[in-house]
Structures are given as C-alpha cells and as structure tokens.
Amino acid sequence: MGEKEISKKDYLRRLSSVNDLIQAFYRSRMAGNRSIPRELITEASRAVLEGVREAILAARDEMSLKSINTDTEELVSLVEKEVQERIRPSFRRVVNATGVVVHTNMGRSLLPAPAIEALRNAAAHYSNLELDLETGERGSRQMHLRRILCELTGAESALVVNNNAAAVLLALTAHARDREVIVSRGQLIEIGGSFRLPEVMAQSGARLVEVGTTNKTYLEDYRRAITSETAAIMRAHPSNYRILGFTAEVELKELAGLAHEYGLILLDDLGSGVYPDLSRFGVSREPTIRDSLRDGADLVCFSGDKLLGGPQAGIVLGREELVEAMAGHPLARALRPDKLTVAALEATLRLYLDPERALSEIPTLAMLTADPETLRGRAQRLAERLSSACPDLEIEVTEDVSRAGGGSLPMEDLPTWVVAVNSPRLKVNRLEENLRRCDPPVMGRIKEDRLLLDVRTLRDEELPLVVEAFRSATGAAGNGKGAGGTSKGNPP
Numbered sequence: 001m002g003e004k005e006i007s008k009k010d011y012l013r014r015l016s017s018v019n020d021l022i023q024a025f026y027r028s029r030m031a032g033n034r035s036i037p038r039e040l041i042t043e044a045s046r047a048v049l050e051g052v053r054e055a056i057l058a059a060r061d062e063m064s065l066k067s068i069n070t071d072t073e074e075l076v077s078l079v080e081k082e083v084q085e086r087i088r089p090s091f092r093r094v095v096n097a098t099g100v101v102v103h104t105n106m107g108r109s110l111l112p113a114p115a116i117e118a119l120r121n122a123a124a125h126y127s128n129l130e131l132d133l134e135t136g137e138r139g140s141r142q143m144h145l146r147r148i149l150c151e152l153t154g155a156e157s158a159l160v161v162n163n164n165a166a167a168v169l170l171a172l173t174a175h176a177r178d179r180e181v182i183v184s185r186g187q188l189i190e191i192g193g194s195f196r197l198p199e200v201m202a203q204s205g206a207r208l209v210e211v212g213t214t215n216k217t218y219l220e221d222y223r224r225a226i227t228s229e230t231a232a233i234m235r236a237h238p239s240n241y242r243i244l245g246f247t248a249e250v251e252l253k254e255l256a257g258l259a260h261e262y263g264l265i266l267l268d269d270l271g272s273g274v275y276p277d278l279s280r281f282g283v284s285r286e287p288t289i290r291d292s293l294r295d296g297a298d299l300v301c302f303s304g305d306k307l308l309g310g311p312q313a314g315i316v317l318g319r320e321e322l323v324e325a326m327a328g329h330p331l332a333r334a335l336r337p338d339k340l341t342v343a344a345l346e347a348t349l350r351l352y353l354d355p356e357r358a359l360s361e362i363p364t365l366a367m368l369t370a371d372p373e374t375l376r377g378r379a380q381r382l383a384e385r386l387s388s389a390c391p392d393l394e395i396e397v398t399e400d401v402s403r404a405g406g407g408s409l410p411m412e413d414l415p416t417w418v419v420a421v422n423s424p425r426l427k428v429n430r431l432e433e434n435l436r437r438c439d440p441p442v443m444g445r446i447k448e449d450r451l452l453l454d455v456r457t458l459r460d461e462e463l464p465l466v467v468e469a470f471r472s473a474t475g476a477a478g479n480g481k482g483a484g485g486t487s488k489g490n491p492p
Helices: 002-014 018-026 038-058 062-066 072-087 113-124 143-153 164-176 197-204 219-225 252-261 289-294 320-327 330-335 339-351 355-361 363-368 372-389 428-436 460-474
Strands: 157-161 180-184 207-211 230-236 265-271 299-303 314-318 394-402 414-422 445-447 450-454 486-488
Touching (some): 018 038, 038 072, 113 339, 143 289, 157 330, 157 339, 164 265, 164 299, 164 330, 180 197, 197 207, 265 289, 289 299, 355 363, 372 460, 428 445, 428 460
Parallel strands (some): 180 230, 265 299
Antiparallel strands (some): 157 314, 299 314, 394 414, 414 450, 445 450
C-alpha cells in the first residue's frame, strides 16, 4: 500500500503547473486564435489538471497509473479540446436526415429565403416596426401582418402572438374568463412538453365543460351543456393523434350554427394551420385556414411554424370586434411577437400570394410535396458518394416512409427513399452517436439495426456534409474511390 502511495506522489509531481500548460497552449496550433480569453485558457488548464489528479488518486494499481499520460504536450491537447468545447456555441446547426419535416426538437420549419433576408434586414437596420410612415406617429407592429393575413384568408381581422398556445390562452382570457367553455372529451389534447388544453383553460380563468365521450360526441351533447354561464364552444383539432373506429364528431358548420343560435363564440384551434390543400399531392386532406373561417368559426388559432412554414408564432383570425378585444387585453403585450418574427412571418405570408411559388419556395411545403423520383435520385447520389468516401460501409438505397412531424398529419405515411447504412466495425448505436458528435451533427433514424438517412429532409447542398460526417464518424482514410463499398438499388 505504501509503494502505491509513493508511486502516486511521483506521478503527481510530474504534472505540469497551470502556468506551464498555459505557455504550452500558446505554442500550440490554437495559438493563432487571439479571440480566446486568457481566463478561459486558465480555467481549461485547471480543469484538465484536476481531472488528471483525480485519475491518479483513483488508480488501483501500477498498471492503471502507467496508463495515465502526464506528458505536457499530451495535456495541452486535452486543454485544446476543453477550450474548443467551451467556445463552441450551444445552439448549433444540425443536418436533419430523419425524414421528419417539421421536427420539433430541431427547430420545426425551415424558413424560405425571403424570410431569411427579411430577418437579416430587421436585425441589421432600424425599421418601421411601430412607426406609421404616413403620419409619422406611433403605429402597431400588428399592421405589418394584419392586412396580408386578411387578404389571404378573408378574415375580418388578425392578431399575431408568440405561439399558438399563447393565442388560445389570450382568446380564452379575453372572452371567457370566469365563464364556461364547452369542449368535446375527445379533443382534450396534450401538446409537446406535457402542455394540456385543460391547464391552458384553467390558467385563462375559463371553466371547462366536457361533453360527449372520448370517441363519440353529438350536437345534442353540446346543446344540453349550454347555460347562462356559457361563453364559447371550442373545437381543438387533434393535430398529434387520431381516434379511429367507432367514432362520431360534430362538423364545424353544425357547431357554428349552434353557437350562433345561442349568441356564443365558436373558437377553432386548428393547431398546425395548413393554408393550401395538399390533397392533390397525395397527402390526406386537412381542414385549411379558409375552411375554418368559411364554416363559421368566430376565432381561428394556429401555429406559424408548422404547416404554414414560417417562424414560431401564434396567429388569430376572425371577427373584428373579437380580435380587437384580444389586441387590447393587457396580456397581449406580454405575448406579442418581436421584430424578427414580424419580419420573417410577413415575408413567408407574401409567398402565399402566388400559391405555386409558395409550394416551391417554402421548405416545409416543398419537402411535404416532394416528388418520389426526385427523392430517389437524391438518395442514389448520396449512396454513391458515401460508398466512394467510406468503402467499408454496407449501403442500400430503399423505400421507406417519412413523417410530417410537429404534431401534424400524425397518420400520414409520406413515401420516401432512404440510404440504409451498416458499418462492419461499428454497432449502429455507436455510429449514430459518432454522427451526432460531428460538426455539424448529422441526425438519422435507426430501423431494423440499420441507420437510415431519409433524403426528404436533406437538401442537395447538404450531401457533402453528410459524407464528411461519415468519414469522421467511421475513421475512413483517403477518398476510397471505387474501392470495396457495396451500393445496392437501381439508379434513378
């Protein structure tokens, strides 16, 4: 035991000082990066030395001690890694090869090019965010969005807040506080993050009245629940699930007739908020924003960053007096969008003035409606590049299905083409982990012990990034042109 203690002391004596490590760092390959603060280098050096000391003290035998490298140059490389980890942004670009188009964990919808340019201008320059250029007086940030939303949808008025949950909360608070709101039991939804409709309603001060059963609700269920305390009937679109089989629900037109017969508000929470009819592309028809307004909803709420394909926002359309009451509520200021959201959303909405342009330029719509043959060709190109760069990989181009994501179109199988990858040296979970640690990280999906790269959510310019990530993740050396790889599947 005494010999081990002496041996540990010897190893501890060999360690460089913090100052020695700092000086060695300044002689290293990162020395040219003058933007790295000395304080950060000092903290990283201390952290590395502390880690090595703990490893030495925890060693159980001489062999364990010999495995611990105390060489200064080796320690400097650890300091470099520590510094790189600390200066690397937490919020980073990710390459999405999962095939989930509106991926909540990866930022939902990608913005179209005009929206990105609008963001840049809004961030770089002063703007007329709340300035009426005609009068020179203070204006409203809502004016930039209200007119185009009404033009596109035929709504009397419009209001934008920071997300759809906020839109529903504001609608209920402004119009149903201390009163009753009737909702079918089959529509008491829970959205991401365990955020439940009954909890939103409770926060608003409205009293929830449940009617019908989970699978069946009739018009008479709503009628029997109406009292002098009732303020509204609410329909919540089940964006992220479906009830199938022995079911019955009331059409929105019928709910509108009943609500207006009793002088009630009909609030329609559309959730994902699709604007164009996507059924001509083989996608199941969803109720559109225009459908909801046409069928008699007084207020319609939906997200800006799901099927609409814009930035995160909650959009409210409907009768002018109801929308204006919400805009004047004190809560509206707390929920208002910032200038970047306003700029990006207006630019996205303007694309819808030309429906065909919207389908091609709004990434979410373009991905959802992508032609299978186009996807097949992209998959084959990716497979060929991977096979060339990493010849030991087993690669197959095959058919599979993508998902809309973001709680949208939950039952929809979108036919797609994928590149299925196996590594003879790495288990699929390890391969997935290695790709996740690349820069930028590449995210695929695992199925039947293979890593699938779904090209629906990959753009052509991202294919080289995927190939480079695989080279790094598998340790492939050289370019491996034409050597040994297997690439199955027919060419496009």
